[in-house]
Amino acid sequence: MSDQRPLVEVVAGILVAPDGQYLMASRPPGKVYAGYWEFPGGKIEPGESPRAALDRELQEELGVTPTRADPWLVRTFSYEHARVRIRFFRVTRWDGRPEPREGQQVAWQAPGPATLAPMLPANVPILRAIALPDRYGITAGGLVGEAQALVGLQAALRQGVRLIQIREKDFSPARLRQFVAQVLLHTRPAGAQVLLNGDPALALACGVDGVHLDSARLASCRQRPALTLVAASCHDRAGLERAEALGCDFAVWGSVLASASHPGQPGRGWDTFAAEVAGLDMPVYAIGGLGPEDLEQARAHGAQGIAAIRGLMVP
Secondary structure (H helix, E strand, C coil), rough: CCCCEEEEEEEEEEEEEECCCCEEECCCCCCCCCCCCCCCCECCCCCCCCHHHHHHHHHHCCCCCCEEEEEEEEEEEEEECCCEEEEEEEEEEEECCCCCCCCEEEEEECCCCCCCCECCHHHHHHHHHHCCEEEEEEHHHHHCHHHHHHHHHHHHHHHHCCCCEEECCCHHHHHHHHHHHHHHHHHHHHCCCCEEEEHHHHHHHHCCEEEEHHHHHHHHCCCCCCCEEECCCCHHHHHHHHHHHHCCCEEEEEECCCCCCCCCCCCHHCCCHHHHHHHCCCEEEEECCCCCCHHHHHHCCCCCCEECCCHHCCC
């Protein structure tokens, strides 16, 4: 039976330092789940906007005032004491030095497996999302040929791209396997994760980290494939909700801007992107005519980051 209790509206701020570390705080003595680790934040007061609540809570708890806070994921979670809806913000700039002001502990954490315990349950999926990179490169073997695609891959890895999709729909199975093997020779030493666009069984057989489902495979998939990472291409809200229900780690939505991959088709724009991803607890990359210069815009509209072929992977 679903939880029918009224929702308690909450905000949480993920303070992210320039080196990628993020701040967590323990719940103060006397509160429910005292000593559990969480992201700083608290209840939204009546008549208060989420952003105003975030500013107030971070000032009260840590003595900082956000100057750049981008809306991100939204999670609804049922605890024994309450049913909460948490609006997470990624805070990348702030005034002041974070210091505990309510008897709590604070700790900076590097993206990856959590080292703090116990962790407040609602935050566990957020830690996985934080570990995802801000750029998702898509191979261009069918566009420029395998040799040039590998040159582009190496350039992207040097630029810090650590999430790669192999999307070569016109390759024969044998040619695709050979190309995957070549990609892995470069990505494994760099610590990059690789997803194969196509059949989950083939992705598993090729030894990549995950599978990227196109919209047709997403529509026909009845359970999450048994791979470390599962992603999906989506073009509308229904597709995003389907990917979220399936348990995808992230999705890609577009096209945001006009792109060479879809000549003659105008992009759907950042406002549409923001409206489509609003309220999801699954990270979404924006795609379509984008490059690294669009990262700030993407984050401001709720994106995990950007996905691109030409913008990231074509030398």
